Amino acid sequence: MKKTLGSLYSDYSPSFVTGASSGIGFAIARELVLRGANVLLIARDPQKLDRAAKELSSIRISETQVIKTLSCDVSDKKLTEEHLAKEVKELGIPRLVVNCAGMAYPDYFEKIPYDRFKKTMEVNLGGIWNVLQALVPEMKTRGGTIVNISSIAGFLGVFGYTAYGASKFAVFGLSEVLRAELKPSGIRVHVLCPPDTDTPQLAEEEKTKPPETRAISGHAKLFSPDDVAKALFRGLRRKRFLIIPGVSGKAIYFLNRFFPGLVHSVMDKDIKKARDQRNKEFPHG
Numbered sequence: 027m028k029k030t031l032g033s034l035y036s037d038y039s040p041s042f043v044t045g046a047s048s049g050i051g052f053a054i055a056r057e058l059v060l061r062g063a064n065v066l067l068i069a070r071d072p073q074k075l076d077r078a079a080k081e082l083s084s085i086r087i088s089e090t091q092v093i094k095t096l097s098c099d100v101s102d103k104k105l106t107e108e109h110l111a112k113e114v115k116e117l118g119i120p121r122l123v124v125n126c127a128g129m130a131y132p133d134y135f136e137k138i139p140y141d142r143f144k145k146t147m148e149v150n151l152g153g154i155w156n157v158l159q160a161l162v163p164e165m166k167t168r169g170g171t172i173v174n175i176s177s178i179a180g181f182l183g184v185f186g187y188t189a190y191g192a193s194k195f196a197v198f199g200l201s202e203v204l205r206a207e208l209k210p211s212g213i214r215v216h217v218l219c220p221p222d223t224d225t226p227q228l229a230e231e232e233k234t235k236p237p238e239t240r241a242i243s244g245h246a247k248l249f250s251p252d253d254v255a256k257a258l259f260r261g262l263r264r265k266r267f268l269i270i271p272g273v274s275g276k277a278i279y280f281l282n283r284f285f286p287g288l289v290h291s292v293m294d295k296d297i298k299k300a301r302d303q304r305n306k307e308f309p310h311g
């Protein structure tokens with residue numbers, strides 16, 4: 027029987043979304059709420075979570091729809107496991123888990139302190155690991171869907187993103203292995219690789235982004251979090267493992283896969299242009 031859009035979304039109730047108080051995670055939670063799912067919003071700052079929950083409660087489609095918040099640092103394994111065990115008891119086993127919590131600290135490799143690298147790995151990769159270790163045993167009893175958020179920088183080495191890129195490549199790898207491991211238990215695993223998206227994280231990145239990074243990403247169209255959320259649900263409907271919003275992101279993926287030399291030479295030209303410009307402006311370094 028053909029599934030309607032409504033029934034597809036009710037397959038996603040309850041949904042647990044990390045990083046749901048802001049940006050892409052919030053837009054994904056919004057899509058789910060608009061389609062009637064019960065949603066658990068997970069992030070650290072309780073005030074941001076409250077604001078997000080209030081906004082989402084105002085667009086609920088029924089009085090019985092549950093929008094709940096959980097203040098939790100997903101990089102803390104013990105806390106995450108304890109909290110999620112309680113939430114499963116209260117809300118039920120999630121049918122959809124979206125791992126969107128993340129951070130980025132771009133800079134030249136030698137200027138990124140080890141602690142920043144470690145934190146980036148702990149949040150972007152460790153956070154997904156912790157959430158899934160807490161939830162997968164439960165999800166295996168009835169199946170479900172998992173979405174991990176990587177990035178274009180999760181399959182393409184982008185200047186300035188050593189720490190972030192390493193974490194997001196790892197998210198891609200983890201997702202590929204989990205796809206194979208969890209399929210027999212009826213759990214679908216997807217990886218979403220958004221291009222530059224207009225969120226507080228991207229604004230924060232601007233503070234430390236080297237000019238070379240700006241020169242490379244300057245070509246790309248800036249997406250809205252809503253564009254990314256819509257592309258995710260299109261990808262889920264089409265049962266795509268790898269979901270890349272937008273035509274240029276998809277083109278970069280295929281070009282980099284089959285013609286990496288071409289992609290490198292385009293990026294290297296941009297990097298050289300940015301360096302020449304900087305040397306002209308600051309000839310003494």
Ligand SMILES: NC(=O)c1ccc[n+]([C@@H]2O[C@H](COP(=O)([O-])OP(=O)(O)OC[C@H]3O[C@@H](n4cnc5c(N)ncnc54)[C@H](OP(=O)(O)O)[C@@H]3O)[C@@H](O)[C@H]2O)c1
Pocket residue numbers: 044045046047048049050051068069070071072074098099100101126127128129130149153175176177178219220221222223224225226227228
């Ligand atoms: N924006 C882009 O251009 C872009 C492109 C590709 C991929 N992405 C990825 O998309 C995801 C969402 O990014 P965004 O741009 O939407 O960023 P954002 O608006 O800054 O949102 C990040 C969310 O993650 C939460 N968070 C951060 N660290 C956390 C932690 N340790 N534990 C729990 N929650 C945490 C934040 O809330 P609290 O700070 O209150 O915890 C917030 O809700 C990230 O994984 C990011 O790497 C973004």
